[in-house]
Amino acid sequence: MRRRMLDTAMVYLDHAATTAVRPEAVADMTEEFGHLGNPSSLHGAGRRARRAVEEARESVADSLDCTPNEVVFTSGGTEADNLAVKGLYWWRHQSSPRRRRILVSAVEHHAALDPARWMADHQGAVYEEIPVDRHGRVAPEALRAAVERDPDDVALVSVMWANNEVGTVQPVAELAAVAREYQIPFHTDAVQAVGSQPVSFAESGVSALTVSAHKIGGPVGAGALLLARGVEPAPVLHGGGQEREIRSGTLMTPLLRGFATALRLAVAERAAHARHLAELRDSLVAAVRERVPDAVLNGHPTERLPGIAHLSFPGCEGDALLMLLDARGIACSTGSACSAGVAQASHVLLAMGADPETARSSLRFSLGRDSGAADVAALGEAIGPVVERARAARRKRRAA
Amino acid sequence: MTLRVLAAMSGGVDSAVAAARAAEAGHDVTGVHLALSKNPQSYRSGARGCCTVEDSRDARRAADVIGIPFYVWDMAEEFDRDVVSDFVAEYAAGRTPNPCLRCNEKIKFAAVLDRAIALGFDAVCTGHHVRKVDGRLRRSVDLDKDQSYVLGVLTREQVAHAMFPLGDCTKAEVRAEAERRGLAVADKPDSHDICFIADGDTAGFLNDRLGGEPGPIKDESGAVLGTHQGAHTFTVGQRKGLNLGGAVERRYVLSIEPVNNTVTVGPRDSLKVDEITAERPVWSGCAPLTEPTACQVQLRAHGEVYGCRAVERDGRLVIELDEPATGVAAGQAAVLYDGDTVLGSGTIAATARREHGTRV
Numbered sequence: 001m002r003r004r005m006l007d008t009a010m011v012y013l014d015h016a017a018t019t020a021v022r023p024e025a026v027a028d029m030t031e032e033f034g035h036l037g038n039p040s041s042l043h044g045a046g047r048r049a050r051r052a053v054e055e056a057r058e059s060v061a062d063s064l065d066c067t068p069n070e071v072v073f074t075s076g077g078t079e080a081d082n083l084a085v086k087g088l089y090w091w092r093h094q095s096s097p098r099r100r101r102i103l104v105s106a107v108e109h110h111a112a113l114d115p116a117r118w119m120a121d122h123q124g125a126v127y128e129e130i131p132v133d134r135h136g137r138v139a140p141e142a143l144r145a146a147v148e149r150d151p152d153d154v155a156l157v158s159v160m161w162a163n164n165e166v167g168t169v170q171p172v173a174e175l176a177a178v179a180r181e182y183q184i185p186f187h188t189d190a191v192q193a194v195g196s197q198p199v200s201f202a203e204s205g206v207s208a209l210t211v212s213a214h215k216i217g218g219p220v221g222a223g224a225l226l227l228a229r230g231v232e233p234a235p236v237l238h239g240g241g242q243e244r245e246i247r248s249g250t251l252m253t254p255l256l257r258g259f260a261t262a263l264r265l266a267v268a269e270r271a272a273h274a275r276h277l278a279e280l281r282d283s284l285v286a287a288v289r290e291r292v293p294d295a296v297l298n299g300h301p302t303e304r305l306p307g308i309a310h311l312s313f314p315g316c317e318g319d320a321l322l323m324l325l326d327a328r329g330i331a332c333s334t335g336s337a338c339s340a341g342v343a344q345a346s347h348v349l350l351a352m353g354a355d356p357e358t359a360r361s362s363l364r365f366s367l368g369r370d371s372g373a374a375d376v377a378a379l380g381e382a383i384g385p386v387v388e389r390a391r392a393a394r395r396k397r398r399a400a
Numbered sequence: 401m402t403l404r405v406l407a408a409m410s411g412g413v414d415s416a417v418a419a420a421r422a423a424e425a426g427h428d429v430t431g432v433h434l435a436l437s438k439n440p441q442s443y444r445s446g447a448r449g450c451c452t453v454e455d456s457r458d459a460r461r462a463a464d465v466i467g468i469p470f471y472v473w474d475m476a477e478e479f480d481r482d483v484v485s486d487f488v489a490e491y492a493a494g495r496t497p498n499p500c501l502r503c504n505e506k507i508k509f510a511a512v513l514d515r516a517i518a519l520g521f522d523a524v525c526t527g528h529h530v531r532k533v534d535g536r537l538r539r540s541v542d543l544d545k546d547q548s549y550v551l552g553v554l555t556r557e558q559v560a561h562a563m564f565p566l567g568d569c570t571k572a573e574v575r576a577e578a579e580r581r582g583l584a585v586a587d588k589p590d591s592h593d594i595c596f597i598a599d600g601d602t603a604g605f606l607n608d609r610l611g612g613e614p615g616p617i618k619d620e621s622g623a624v625l626g627t628h629q630g631a632h633t634f635t636v637g638q639r640k641g642l643n644l645g646g647a648v649e650r651r652y653v654l655s656i657e658p659v660n661n662t663v664t665v666g667p668r669d670s671l672k673v674d675e676i677t678a679e680r681p682v683w684s685g686c687a688p689l690t691e692p693t694a695c696q697v698q699l700r701a702h703g704e705v706y707g708c709r710a711v712e713r714d715g716r717l718v719i720e721l722d723e724p725a726t727g728v729a730a731g732q733a734a735v736l737y738d739g740d741t742v743l744g745s746g747t748i749a750a751t752a753r754r755e756h757g758t759r760v
Contacts, residue, residue: 320519323471327430393518397511 010329011378013284015368016164016192016308017333022217022265022369025258029219032254039251040242049253056253056260060224063260063267064194064211066201072225072243073256077191077212079236080225081111083247084187084208085158087233089119092155092185094234099155100126103146105138105170106351112158112189113347125155129351135300136168136352143178151182159186161193161209165335165348165364166299167308169197176205185231191215191223195266196274196306207231211263213255217369218262222255277367278306280376284365285309287380292387298349298362307367310335312354316361316390317397324386325363330379335364403522405429405563408508409462409470411455413578413585414527414566416462420581421565422525423466429525431463431470434512436479437596462583473515475507482506484596488609491632494656495731498701499594501550504528509558523563527574531567535560536685537742542570549701552735552745556684603633615661617642620654620670631661637671637727652727672724675754678717678734678746685743688712689736696737697721699728699748710736717746724753 032052037045039053054068061068074080085102092099102116106129120127130138130146138159147154157179162169172188179186185207190199195216201209208231212223225247227233232246239248266273288295288311296312313321318334325332335346349359365379405427407419423429433456456472463470483503490497513524528547529540537559540546554562566574571590578586597605612630619625626644628634634641638653642665651665676699681688689695692711697719699706707722719734728751736743 319471319473320515323430323469324519326469389519393515396514396518 011331011375013330013332013365013367013371013375013379015371016215016364016366018214018220019217019368020370021214021219021258022262024265025218025262028261029254029258032257035253037253039253040240049251052253053251053256056256059260059264060211063263064199064201064209064226065203066226067229069244070201070226070228072227072247073251074223074225074243074247075221075249075252076214076223077109077189077210078111079247080210080212080223081109081158081187081189082115083225083233083236084210085112085115085156086119086123086236087246088156088185088187088208088231089123089125090234091232093125096152098153100124101128101150101154102126103128103130103143103154103157105130105132105159107132107136107138107163107165107168107348108158108160109164109189109191112160112187116158126153130157130159132168132351134353135303136163136166136298136348137300137303138170138175140171140174140178143175147178147182147184151184154182154184156185156187159188161188161190161199162197162305163299163348164192165308165346166310166352167192167305168300169193169303169305171303172206173204176207179207180205192305192308194263195270196277198270201226201228208233213259213262216262216266218259219255222252222259224259273369274306277371280367280371280373281306281309283373284367284376284379285311287376288383291380291384295387296358298352298354309365309367310362311365312349312358312362313387313390314358314361315394316387317394318360318362320390320393321363321386324389325379325382328382328386330382333364333366334360335362403427403563404520405523405525406512406516406521407431407468407525408512409433409459410527410591411452411458411462411585411588412527412591413583413588414529414571414574416459416466416527416583416585417574417578417581418525418527418563418565419462419468420466420577420583422563423468425565427563429466429468430521431459431466431468432512433459433470433472434475434479434507435472436483436507437476458585458588462585465582465584473512475511478511479503479507479596482511487594487596488606490731491606492610492658493731494631494658496635496729497731498550498733499596500701501553501733504551505553509554509562513558513561517561523561525563525565527566528564529566529571530564532559532562532564533741538567539737539740540567545571548737548740548742549698549703549733549735552684552698552733552742553682554684555682559684603630606630606632613661615663617644617663617665619651620664620666625651625665628663631656631658631663634663636729668726671726671728673726673728673751673753674721674724675752676719676721676728676734676748677750677752678719679715679749681712681715681717681744681746683712683744685738685741689743692720695743696739698735698737699725700732705737708736716749717744720754 037049039050057068057071060071102125104116119125161172176186187208188206189210191212194211207228209226214220237248298310345356345359405422407429409415409431460470483499487497487499529545530548531538537548539548593600610632616624617626634653652671654666655664692709696705697708708719710719730748732748733745735745
């Protein structure tokens with residue numbers, strides 16, 4: 001029987017979902033997996049593991065311009081976002097019960113949106129979305145307006161550094177400055193930004209920052225929440241208290257080493273990598289538009305990630321496009337969350353003012369380290385007939 | 401010939417084995433699970449339905465094991481419009497619909513098939529227990545599991561694009577094969593009832609949507625014998641649930657008139673009909689019968705088969721039964737057979753007793 005698996009996909013344009021682990025990280029992890037020892041143990045084996053963890057912590061701090069004790073390791077971006085949103089709410093609400101409002105941008109990742117909504121549904125929080133413009137950007141004035149309605153009842157603000165679907169980069173430092181004026185903690189999910197944007201925790205002025213390993217060539221299962229001095233979220237995971245009593249769970253030494261190595265390389269190579277991605281992205285957009293002139297590029301025209309091209313294809317359904325491209329060995333994403341495998345109209349596109357039909361007609365192509373001109377050429381070859389076919393299917397469906 | 405085949409995978413054992421057989425036969429198979437509810441948890445939970453999150457996961461696992469690509473198609477809008485709303489409207493009109501049949505007619509072999517063809521597929525494959533021989537539907541070799549009746553509504557064109565790999569074996573053989581192929585759904589229970597009514601409480605489902613207006617239960621002379629809590633919850637031929645205490649003889653529902661919310665009951669003998677008029681005739685197995693032709697007819701799922709003479713006249717199908725049948729409900733399909741081959745079908749609109757007048 002024939003087997004078709006993802007591994008055989010020739011053209012991988014979904015690096016924003018996850019990207020290949022770098023060989024240097026694999027080498028470090030492989031070595032570390034050969035060692036025995038829990039970093040919390042007091043004996044020699046434990047001390048050796050602890051040293052590896054603390055070296056990883058220092059490396060991460062160095063890469064992101066923070067101090068080592070500002071790094072709280074987590075299992076990844078989702079855990080870090082949950083810790084930030086829930087933990088900061090509990091901390092702030094505890095010290096002043098009036099603080100109930102959680103301000104989040106309307107285009108946050110579900111890892112930040114859903115904890116905020118859950119806090120509203122179960123913990124008495126008040127959930128409030130800060131609107132974005134048609135490019136998906138939060139204006140500092142919009143945040144200011146939301147805060148100033150009642151600065152004393154805001155528990156926290158969460159606005160991502162760069163959007164995972166359309167790639168729009170937020171004016172994080174300006175937004176953080178607004179929150180700082182009112183001494184409100186400001187969290188940012190920088191999962192998609194690190195590696196192509198200059199991310200300095202110290203300079204950004206944010207109180208908390210989420211980063212994930214597997215988006216930058218590290219392993220799945222590791223990440224961190226950076227916490228500025230004096231920012232003390234209540235724990236979400238209780239237990240051994242391994243990470244400053246804020247996060248419990250045995251530290252995953254091999255993964256943290258892989259994370260630190262991948263991050264160090266990503267930051268060192270950032271400028272050249274971003275240039276490479278931007279060139280490739282531009283040629284991808286041009287190749288698509290040559291075949292499909294009415295394809296619409298979404299997101300901010302300049303303030304955007306270099307590795308993401310998010311395009312709407314009028315008259316198509318995104319899931320049909322994805323399936324047809326997949327059958328031709330081209331992997332991409334509809335960019336939106338799934339519910340039981342059904343692609344929902346993207347909340348990001350809807351927040352940007354798109355109608356549901358347009359939102360469902362979109363695909364995200366995301367580039368990575370291994371991407372090259374051949375990938376773009378292959379997509380250019382395929383996209384014309386694929387769009388034509390998807391349009392025919394859509395017309396058929398509408399006619400029925 | 402290698403075909404591009406779209407295998408509809410419910411998450412059950414039949415469709416999994418059907419997809420596996422299609423792939424093994426050398427076809428280029430893609431598995432698709434149909435999401436039929438906008439909120440997948442809102443329909444049936446557990447292992448008996450075909451549209452829960454677990455079913456979707458089971459279908460995905462089966463596709464992994466078979467080694468075919470797999471996607472979920474959102475057909476919730478079409479399903480709600482063409483199956484669920486139709487189901488409610490039919491009951492509201494005093495008829496007894498068969499939603500599985502409607503789903504085959506409007507979803508699997510219409511909306512899904514159309515989309516599949518437009519996207520470049522040649523055929524839709526399902527796990528129905530039915531054979532396709534020379535472009536015609538024939539009963540499964542497993543008569544207990546035969547599903548030719550619920551496919552009797554398909555047109556010749558729809559049948560032409562359908563692939564049914566399971567018709568030549570029994571359900572027990574399908575389960576054994578699933579086991580052999582390492583498909584975890586091998587011992588998943590059969591689905592029953594109506595997939596979009598989560599708790600199996602059809603009357604409650606209808607009452608929620610149509611309201612339960614009390615009305616009279618009358619006999620054939622018009623005398624009021626009792627009260628019901630909503631005419632739409634009754635089906636022609638039904639005996640239970642009438643709550644006519646003290647009746648000397650067993651009474652059956654003879655007809656339902658939603659307009660005046662009246663249920664008419666009578667003795668079993670009054671249920672007997674031998675002339676059936678059916679609407680929207682389709683002919684998948686032969687040219688339209690323009691002359692009265694001897695054949696057989698089945699009047700409900702898993703129902704008895706009657707000898708008959710059938711003819712299409714003025715766009716309607718007129719069926720004269722060789723012997724009277726009971727419990728023939730408007731809204732069900734009359735599927736015509738020549739032996740085990742499906743000839744065509746129509747939707748039952750009216751029934752009569754030849755020596756009596758038209759009743760329904």
